[in-house]
Amino acid sequence: MMATRKLCLSFNRALGVANRSLKSLNSPGESLDSRTYASLTHGIHVFHCPDEVGIVAKLSECIASNGGNILGADVFVPENKNVFYSRSEFIFDPLKWPRAQMDEDFLKLLKRFNAMRSVVRVPLLDPKYKIAVLASKQDHCLVDLLHGWQEGRLPVDITRVISNHERVPNTHVIRFLERHGIPYHYLPTTKENKREDDILELVRDTDFLVLARYMQILSGKFLRGYGKDIINIHHGLLPSFKGGNPSKQAFDSGVKLIGATSHFVTERLDAGPIIEQMVERVSHRDNLHSFVHKSENLEKQCLIKAVKSYCELRVLPYEQNKTVVF
CATH class of the missing domain: 3.30.70.260 (ACT domain)
Known part of the structure; x- marks a missing residue:
């Protein structure tokens, strides 16, 4: 005292x-x-x-x-x-x-x-953070990041979007990227080849990476080769509901509380230091559609808040696997 x-x-x-x-x-x-x-x-x-x-x-x-x-x-x-x-x-x-x-x-x-x-x-004098966004098939977190960047809510420059999922030319995401001159890189992956060397070459000039529901596991070799922070987002239904369609699993089990977690990526799967977490109640009145909608909204909000906090120097490492978030 x-x-x-x-x-x-x-x-x-x-x-x-x-x-x-x-x-x-x-x-x-x-x-x-x-x-x-x-x-x-x-x-x-x-x-x-x-x-x-x-x-x-x-x-x-x-x-x-x-x-x-x-x-x-x-x-x-x-x-x-x-x-x-x-x-x-x-x-x-x-x-x-x-x-x-x-x-x-x-x-x-x-x-x-x-x-x-x-x-x-000094935000007005220093260059904005250069980031690359990695995404798979789901668009909700990627679209929210792009709109947050467009509206000036995020002090970043998005240099490129990288995905293992192909998006046809007339989709909302591709039209947005083309309109703003942001390159889109489609890198199809297999179990034998995650295209990590190609990704590493594309992101060398970035300050940090954001995984916007990127459904590939990054290896320790990639993490060491990149050497900078990577921010990930996932639903808060783990570890109870793993594998395919976790939202339906949780919905069928009658859960009353859902959430989302944003954290740094480490070699331990989904176990890096936590930056932000959000929760929301669901009830018997929710159907599967409203359940999924609430879950995706949490993921979007949680990820964009984590990225914003990181850019505002609010996140500091604490002990081995914790963070101080001011």
Whole structure:
């Protein structure tokens, strides 16, 4: 409890320094107005390091000393783990704190605290994440991702869609991709050949991958060859209802609660660190059609929220198979 009180006290003091620093952007006695806010840029910083006294103060001082202002901060210090996690959102003047200098300043903190992770992102200045989407026959998650990208709800650039299922030219998906200049790669697979080398060649320049109901298991060799994060989605009917048509199995069994899980892909099938989960009740009033519709809606919402959280630096690895999601 003493350590927690010290952390909160240090954090409050640090926030006070950061808030006071915002006045340095204006003339003495001048209040912050809309024109000042319009000239500021939004930044995000996440930090993961061994726990010790003074981390919050130094992080806040780094932002405040460069004229920035913290808008919100989350800290997680798990009990008896000697590890520290934080995520801060702040505004700053890029003319007073250039982007390259920001990287250098946070790098000093990484070295100072021997951090495992220190990532800073300025959405308006940094390139969008480049992703590729892998899908099979079902379209619902793929279509939702494409529409989310089109509407600006996802800060990504979709570089290509890869599928082991052929889509004829006049389908909704193909028309959308052609209209927006996104390549579609049909790679038919067999049990003997999953086309992983071909996929790897297509996705080398991406920042991460999204499996939008891609019904092929990626091998450990592929995961090691890609070396970056892969986000997957599946229904929450596992492990009770495996194999073909799990929704009908669950419906016939009279389940009352359905769900969806989005997680990172690891060599353990559907057992990677969980990013997001959603649930919804079903009842005797549902028929098979409404049951499947509710299940697919959950999958869409769960996947797009997981991708958005990942892009906003809300997801950090915790222990061997968990995540901290701020």
